[in-house]
Amino acid sequence: MDWLGPEETQALLLSLRVSLWATLLGLPLAVFVAYALARWRFPGHALLNGLVHLPLILPPVVTGYLLLLTFGTKGPVGAVLQDWGIVLAFRWTGAALAAGIMAFPLLVRAIRLSIEAVDPKLEQAAGTLGASRLMVFLTVTLPLILPGIVAGGILGFAKAMGEFGATITFVSNIPGQTRTLPSAIYAFLQVPGGDAAAFRLVLVAVAVAMAALLLSEWVGRRVARRVAGQ
């Protein structure tokens, strides 16, 4: 990647790291929340659904500010985490948290749809064959929703790569620490003569987005074929 300057490479690698962690840590929780929303009826169902979707409809700046209030070093959660030696504000880990929260609704939506497509009668059949509820989930539900998990994961990863508003509000725009790809593009556009660097990063962003899209389609098709029993 000689044609990218060191700052630009740094921003790209940081974005990849942030998005990967955001997606990997978000997925298990997203599967759990999607399963709860799809299969369980409990008080607060609508509230949980609303909360999950909030980052999708709130202005990202608002989400970022709320994160700062909560996870900042003086925030209720941030202060506790700081006592344990975990600092999120103005660190790349905070950028990952912001990206993860912004991508979360997309993960949950894709996974929930695939869970709703699984015939509960198959899970019932597995139960009569001796599988406990956990084993039913691991051996029947999980393999069958794999296409949804893959699709949701790739979509979420792409969303995390592009996250800007919440990230810059929560963790600012510190080179090498929180300056992700979109933040870097924004920063380059603020300085005279930065257009060329910004444009190179725009090309990278477009390439990453396209690659993610194509990959998700390809993997999705493969897994769907497998799961459909052909």
Place this chain on the structure above:
Amino acid sequence: MTLSVHVKHSFPAFTLDASFEAPPGITVLFGRSGSGKTTLVNAVAGLLRPEQGRVAVNGWELFDTGARRWLPPHKRRLGYIFQEGRLFPHLNVRQNLMYGRWFAPRDAPRAEFGRVVDLLGIGALLDRRPGALSGGEKQRVAIGRALLAAPRLLLADEPLAALDEARKAEILPYFERLRDEVAIPILFVSHSAAEVARLATTVVALEAGRVTRAGPAAEVLADPAVTPLGARAAGAVLEAVVLRHAEDGLTELGAGGLTLVVPRLDAAPGTAMRLRIAAHDVILSREAPVGLSALNILPGTIQDIRSGDGPGALVSLDTAAGRVLARITRRSAQAMGLEPGQVCHAVVKSVAVAPDDVGGGPGMSGLRGPGSA
């Protein structure tokens, strides 16, 4: 091995309140749709939690509301064969078959994999995916999957209902084999009189959530009061033995000292057979008929005459071969002056035959009797 069922549960529009005991073999829950058959099976399987009741297999309680005992479905050690197969689409046939075995206790008496595969004729399908199987093949795999889970009880909820006639004929012999070769009691839901006649050891007739009659198949099916599907589906089941194969291509069967003639059967003399005589295939005659082409004429005594709102009447006749049902019109019953206790002759137009104890025989086709009317 006996099955003891007592279940009581109220639904908004219907109350299920059924009790019965079943000996080994196939116990068929028989009744029209909506009579509570599937609900009852689901209660046995643990997919429905009834308000009250007790179900035990050979003294082992699956649940007992009195003793606050409730085993979740996965601890009941059942094999449930569903109407739609419900094979796991992401696993191949071999993995589907092995699924229940992963969870069966190590010390459970296991059906041998190869034997089950042979029994069901699915050896060539093992590496295929369920999506590439025909309806009949899927159902055979579903039967194997249930068997290999080392169940103490097999449940089958209209496993043939989703199949066409040809596929039904393909699967039925396998259930006969199960009945005759596997020592696991089977609770089988059906609304087909022909299936019941062919498979049942015991029949439990259900109507509107209640057991109207339960007992050995031949006894229950010959009871005109048990016509869950109306007189149209009524018919009697007789036990018979192959006597000899005549030179003219007919086979003579003996039943209670009477001889019945059917087109040549592929069975050795001495083989036990099960005959089903549908009520609409029987004509009654007060006198011993002469000059009639029919060969199967059974003398007997009228035991009962039942008529409903329609023009038909169902007459049950005690013969030396067993009870035979005849569906005639009310008008002819009146014109002939039929009454219980009278001697009468049943002219049988057609007999369906299936092997009784030995499985894997030819399908029970509706063989027309020779010289049929």
